[in-house]
Amino acid sequence: MKDVSGRVLVLANLGTPAAPTAQAVSAYLDEFLTDPRVVQLPQWLWKPLLRKVILPRRSPVVAGKYASIWMDDGSPLAVYTRRLAQAVQARLPAWRVVHAMRYGAPPLAEVLRNELAAGAQDIRVLPLYPQYSTTTTASVADAIAKVRADDARIAMLDDYHLHPAWIRAVADSIRAHWQTQGRGERLLLSFHGLPQRVVDAGDPYAAQCEASTAAIARELGIERAGIDLAYQSRFGKGKWLQPSTDARLHALAAQGVRSVDVACPGFAVDCLETLEEIAQQEAERFRAAGGESLRYIPCLNASGAHAEAIARIAEDAWN
């Protein structure tokens, strides 16, 4: 047994469907998109619209996208999160390291209750979101609050967007890509987007994405202006953070840029939004707009460098 001290580290990620089917995608999106942290509309208005109009149309389409990236042992987000927890465990022998999902399985609240019942003394939750957002990180805090343990037994980290070990791991992964694949004409960092009104209401996410990007540039020894920062995965019709990854890539192609390296450092592990949206869809659109190659740089996933960084972040926060 590894949990000699009763200390548990929970790596919490967003979650993903259980299968690449319309039914499983619908169940997952229903849980995800009825979280008032994620879609901040009156629930009496939003729930019928979601359940009667959006999910029946969207779920089969999104299931097809998941099918195109599904791995032998499951959804990439689940597979890499599980492997990352194992790799972190190997580096933190004094802790028991597990993973959990905010939506879908294994459910965060259930994992916390089970660990408390098994006698955990200190539970430390590390959301796998480098940048804090009210739409993601705060929702992890909500799930913790529902378990209603003594504060002292469960603590949570808010963000690690400037932790030197994480900045170095991201910069090293970009450098390794440059060394093995050659360097593209441009480097674009694509982060998940947010509705502009969430940012206007005070969400620190965009400022943290900016700060991470500046720190990654410094670590790479390049000017901040040498990196394009853009926001992807817009959902719905409202205004989202600008510039959009889609528009930025299109503009680069139109300016005659032939090759662009794209990394998604806001995503701890590869998922639908990186593998399908960026590495497949955006790469295709970039070529259609006149570019030659969009070279996708994988997320840190379950690499030794990522596990090392996460272990260091946990130790710095709680040791």
Ligand SMILES: C=CC1=C(C)c2cc3[nH]c(cc4nc(cc5[nH]c(cc1n2)c(C)c5CCC(=O)O)C(CCC(=O)O)=C4C)c(C)c3C=C
């Ligand atoms: C209003 C809707 C959404 C907000 C706000 C939002 C914020 C947000 N999301 C992530 C990380 C991920 N999102 C993923 C998928 C995904 N996100 C939304 C909507 C919002 N996200 C939807 C509807 C979906 C599902 C796919 C689709 O229907 O288009 C994923 C991938 C999950 C997977 O299974 O692979 C991640 C990861 C962040 C970090 C964030 C705010 C900063």
Ligand SMILES: [Fe+2]
């Ligand atoms: Fe999302």
Ligand SMILES: [Fe+2]
């Ligand atoms: Fe998307």
